[in-house]
Amino acid sequence: MKIQLIRNAALWLEYGxxxxxxxxxxxxxxxxxxxxxxxxxxxxxxxPLPGPVxxxxxxxxxxxxxxxxxxxxxxxxxxxxHDLPLLCQEGNQDQIAEQGFSNxxxxxxxxxxxxxxxxxxxxxxxxxxxSIGELMGKVSGFIIRAEGEPVLYxxxxxxxxxxVKQALDxxxxxxxxxxxxxxxxxxxxxxxxxxxxxxxxxxYAPSASVIAVxxxxxxxxxxxxxxxxxxxxxxxxxxxxxxxxxxxxxxxxY
Numbered sequence: 001m002k003i004q005l006i007r008n009a010a011l012w013l014e015y016g017x018x019x020x021x022x023x024x025x026x027x028x029x030x031x032x033x034x035x036x037x038x039x040x041x042x043x044x045x046x047x048p049l050p051g052p053v054x055x056x057x058x059x060x061x062x063x064x065x066x067x068x069x070x071x072x073x074x075x076x077x078x079x080x081x082h083d084l085p086l087l088c089q090e091g092n093q094d095q096i097a098e099q100g101f102s103n104x105x106x107x108x109x110x111x112x113x114x115x116x117x118x119x120x121x122x123x124x125x126x127x128x129x130x131s132i133g134e135l136m137g138k139v140s141g142f143i144i145r146a147e148g149e150p151v152l153y154x155x156x157x158x159x160x161x162x163x164v165k166q167a168l169d170x171x172x173x174x175x176x177x178x179x180x181x182x183x184x185x186x187x188x189x190x191x192x193x194x195x196x197x198x199x200x201x202x203x204y205a206p207s208a209s210v211i212a213v214x215x216x217x218x219x220x221x222x223x224x225x226x227x228x229x230x231x232x233x234x235x236x237x238x239x240x241x242x243x244x245x246x247x248x249x250x251x252x253x254y
Contacts (some may be wrong), residue, residue, distance in 0.1 A: 001149050001175070002251045005244040007049055008217035009071055009157070009179050012056060013063075016118040016146025021059035022154065023071035025217075026079055032069065037185045038220035044070070045217050050247025053079060061085040061115065065156040066127075066139045067092050070218045087115065089122060089140040107142065119145045123167045125158025128191035136191055143171045150174035150252055157183075157214075159190060160197035168205045175252055176201060179214035180228055181221025194223050195231040202237045210241040211250055 004012040011022040029048040034041045053075075062084050064072050082100045093104050107113045112121045121143040127136035141156035141164075153173035158164060167173070178201060182194035192214060193201070202210055215225050225243050232238040242250050 001152065002249055003177070003211065003244075004249045005211075005213050005246060006056060007045065007047065007246045009065075009214045010056075011154075011177070011213065012059070013144075013152075015144060015152065016116075016149050018061060018116055018118055019059045020061050020063050021056055021080075022063045023065055024056065024062070024076040024080065025070050025073045026053050026056070026075040027073050028075070031075075032073070034219045035070075037187075039186060039222065040219050042219040044219055046219060047217055047246065050245075057081070059084065061087060063120075063142070063154075064088045064092065064096070065141065065154070067095060068136075068157070071157070085115075087113070087120065089138060091138055107140070117146055121145075121171070123153070123155070124163040125156050126161040126163065127157045128159065129189050132185065132188040132191060141167065143167060143173065153177065153208075155179065155193075155201075157192050159193055160200045164201070165204065168201075168208075173205070173208055175211065176205060176208050177211045177213060180212040180223060181214040181216075181218065182223030183214075183218065183221045185220065192221070195228055198228060198241065199231065199235050199237065202235075202240050209252065212241055212243055215243075217246075 002014040009023040013020040030043040032044040077099045085103045087105050090106050107122045112119045123141040125139045127139045139157045142154045144152040151173045153176045155178045179192045180198050182190045183192040184190045
């Protein structure tokens with residue numbers, strides 16, 4: 001298994017002989033307006049892609065956890081071939097089809113999906129709490145398995161919650177990817193994992209390796225890599241958590 005953090009939550013995953021492009025946000029720096037009702041008005045994305053976009057346009061498959069603009073943007077819709085196999089959660093397929101994609105497979109809510117020898121199991125999440133969480137809508141994480149590979153849990157846009165605990169209890173992932181930017185609006189709580197949530201994941205799954213992404217790229221993500229690193233150092237957890245920079249690869253051999 002090899003993972004490259006492209007930027008934000010966009011990942012290039014080489015797993016089970018398949019290359020997946022996950023949650024592609026491919027816009028050039030600053031072309032999108034800031035997310036509203038947040039603490040600053042910086043235009044998104046905050047940083048450029050770490051290389052020419054062409055290198056990420058020919059995966060074997062696309063995996064889209066949900067359709068918020070920082071996970072599936074107009075640039076991705078425009079640039080990616082529309083006949084690529086695309087995996088998504090139930091409820092997103094019609095909008096993706098309207099955007100011109102023709103090879104869509106829904107990962108069902110209650111049973112694993114086998115895709116070319118790689119098994120994906122959808123995991124729910126909480127993209128915030130209360131009314132804000134309801135407004136953010138349905139999101140997904142995925143347990144990913146293949147022969148000869150570590151069990152991987154892509155948590156998606158969620159806070160530390162019951163669904164995440166159930167996934168850790170039921171699937172015992174060896175690798176956990178968390179979206180750790182602590183995204184939030186001017187009112188309400190955080191809507192993606194903050195420093196405490198990442199600590200809670202590490203404590204709850206002490207044998208797993210954690211990869212923290214979704215930082216330093218969108219204006220409402222207030223937990224930076226530096227802030228998270230400092231907290232992990234305080235908790236003596238830094239050796240457990242990879243904090244890849246944009247473009248950096250993380251490899252795990254089992």
